[in-house]
Amino acid sequence: MEALREAPEELLWKANFNSDNSVDTYDRAIRTFLDFLGISSPEELRTITHGHVIAFKKFLQDQGRSARTINNRLSAISSLFNHLIDQQVVKINVAQGVKRMPVNASRVEAKVLAPVEVRNLLNSPDVSKLQGLRDKAILSTLFFTGCRVSEVCSLKVRDFYEEQGFFVLDFWVKGGKRNRMAINQELQITLDQYLTETGHGPDQASFLFLPVKSGYKALDPKRKLSRRTIDHLFNKYANTIGIAGITPHSARATFITQALENNCPIEAVQKTVGHAQIKTTQMYDKRTAKYRESASFAVRY
Structure with a gap:
């Protein structure tokens, strides 16, 4: 596997992306594909x-992966x-003839949480422990900014x-762009408490959220937090x-829906979450008003 990752063609392919997030996403997709096939050399x-590729697609379906995730994996293979x-x-693109999964382009399927569920989730970590304090700061960042997991992992103290x-x-x-957003007071206080406790606030070049060392007693300033860790917590x-x-x-879906529920202009929400097009933001809109307006409530028999 390491020999394959050092092959010039694969390195050039990854270097062509504009952001570390894109590199991480596609690199992880290719790594999963190669592990599935047991491939360890460029040959x-x-x-x-x-x-x-078709067998890999079926494998992902059997794992219960979403249609968007499967299509993302196939796109990575096709790009490579x-x-x-x-x-x-090579002479042909082996992923080109593999049919993509049908995706509902009008809405994002991610479940939206009620405010009381979010509050219970934010209160779950044990903030008397360093890991719990970090976990609450991560959860708060996700729910109060609507950012992507990859964006959380890449945050530096200076950000x-x-x-x-x-x-x-x-x-x-x-796309390798920056998205600067003002945050509310609750998130600010949570991040300040976390940085005060960890003591790595003065290290501006350090990652903001750090992995926990073995034993769960200290954070590791030498490593970057992985997406898998955030998924797990x-x-x-x-x-x-x-x-x-x-x-x-x-x-992310909850943040967008709650902002719209509370009459935040959709253009402001779009800018805050970094969507290039407003129709993408609209796909996340799951305001309960849409249920209240159901024609079913007007029917009497």
Whole structure:
């Protein structure tokens, strides 16, 4: 696997992306694909056929992965093979003929939490312990900014600061762009408490959220927090309060829906969450008013 990751063509392919988030997303997709096939050398990569990609797609379906996740994995494979074709390493794109999963383009399927559920989730971590304090800060960042998990992982201490009387988080978002947003007082206080307790606030180049060292007694300033860690802690606290079937993406959907419920202009929401097009923001809109307006309530027999 390491030999494959050091191959010049694959390195050039990853270097072509504009942001670390894109590199991480596609790199993880390819890694999952290669692990599924048991491939460990560049030579084996060149022997992949359409059948291997179809089998991988079926594997992801059997795992219960969402249609969007499966399509993302297939897109990563297709992108890599397009690059290999350009470099005259292979002749065909083995993912090109594999049908993508149907996706409801009018809405995002992530579950939206009620305010009381969010509050229970935020209160779940044991803030008397360093890990619990960190976990609450992570959950608060997700629910009070609507950011993506990858954006949480990439935050540095220097990305949290005060400007013009507002406390700000400055995210790296899709496309290698920055998205600077003012945050509310509750999130600001939570982040201040976390940084005060960890003591790494003065280290501006450090990642804001750090992995926990073995033994859960200290944070590790030498490593970057992984998305898998955030997925794990999110599921752990959700299970603690009895909520099933949610992912960190539910925090983004909940943030957008709550902002719109409270009459925040959709253009402001779009800018805050870093959507390039407003129709993407509309896909997250799950305001209960849509249920209240159901024609079913007007029917009498």
